[in-house]
Amino acid sequence: GNSVTQMEGPVTLSEEAFLTINCTYTATGYPSLFWYVQYPGEGLQLLLKATKADDKGSNKGFEATYRKETTSFHLEKGSVQVSDSAVYFCALRGFGNEKLTFGTGTRLTIIP
Amino acid sequence: NAGVTQTPKFQVLKTGQSMTLQCAQDMNHEYMSWYRQDPGMGLRLIHYSVGAGITDQGEVPNGYNVSRSTTEDFPLRLLSAAPSQTSVYFCASSPRGKDYGYTFGSGTRLTVV
Numbered sequence: 001g002n003s004v005t006q007m008e009g010p011v012t013l014s015e016e017a018f019l020t021i022n023c024t025y026t027a028t029g030y031p032s033l034f035w036y037v038q039y040p041g042e043g044l045q046l047l048l049k050a051t052k053a054d055d056k057g058s059n060k061g062f063e064a065t066y067r068k069e070t071t072s073f074h075l076e077k078g079s080v081q082v083s084d085s086a087v088y089f090c091a092l093r094g095f096g097n098e099k100l101t102f103g104t105g106t107r108l109t110i111i112p
Numbered sequence: 113n114a115g116v117t118q119t120p121k122f123q124v125l126k127t128g129q130s131m132t133l134q135c136a137q138d139m140n141h142e143y144m145s146w147y148r149q150d151p152g153m154g155l156r157l158i159h160y161s162v163g164a165g166i167t168d169q170g171e172v173p174n175g176y177n178v179s180r181s182t183t184e185d186f187p188l189r190l191l192s193a194a195p196s197q198t199s200v201y202f203c204a205s206s207p208r209g210k211d212y213g214y215t216f217g218s219g220t221r222l223t224v225v
Binding site for chain 1: 143155160206210211212213215
């Protein structure tokens with residue numbers, strides 16, 4: 001079956017630091033890959049996505065590239081802000097099995 | 113557009129009580145799902161639906177029922193609440209097709225005492 005393995009948290013960084021949150025997946029075929037963000041007390045919001053190999057998703061300064069050869073979709077941001085503090089979830093959605101499969105989430109805290 | 117609307121936002125139940133969590137979407141999405149979120153466990157799929165009249169079980173269906181009589185609505189019923197069902201519940205919807213992301217509601221925080 002499909003599965004997503006996500007970097008364990010929590011992660012604490014200083015403002016303006018470089019961020020990487022690792023995500024790898026197992027799936028048959030060519031799934032679509034997603035990053036969701038959850039701010040405190042809120043639901044999940046779609047941050048970015050990539051639907052085929054070598055696609056790069058980007059939004060709000062975050063980027064992730066769909067790497068089929070390493071089955072990875074790592075989330076990066078060059079300079080984080082306090083407002084980026086949230087929980088980040090990596091997820092995949094496969095063809096013919098269109099449930100969304102989530103990683104366990106990574107809590108990110110940015111300190112000023 | 114309202115998106116995905118969940119009610120209530122908060123609920124306290126006594127063990128053994130039953131209740132229905134409501135979910136409605138106004139985007140004409142075919143797919144709808146219910147998840148529960150527990151500390152340190154991410155999101156787990158309870159039930160999902162690929163269209164009106166069609167539902168199926170997810171990872172943790174025991175103790176919950178669903179029905180989908182219309183495209184818009186997907187209520188989740190707790191049959192006899194247990195403390196283990198204390199959680200935050202999220203409803204989500206999506207168009208058909210793997211390239212689409214799901215849109216999530218703001219959640220229902222349920223406490224069973």
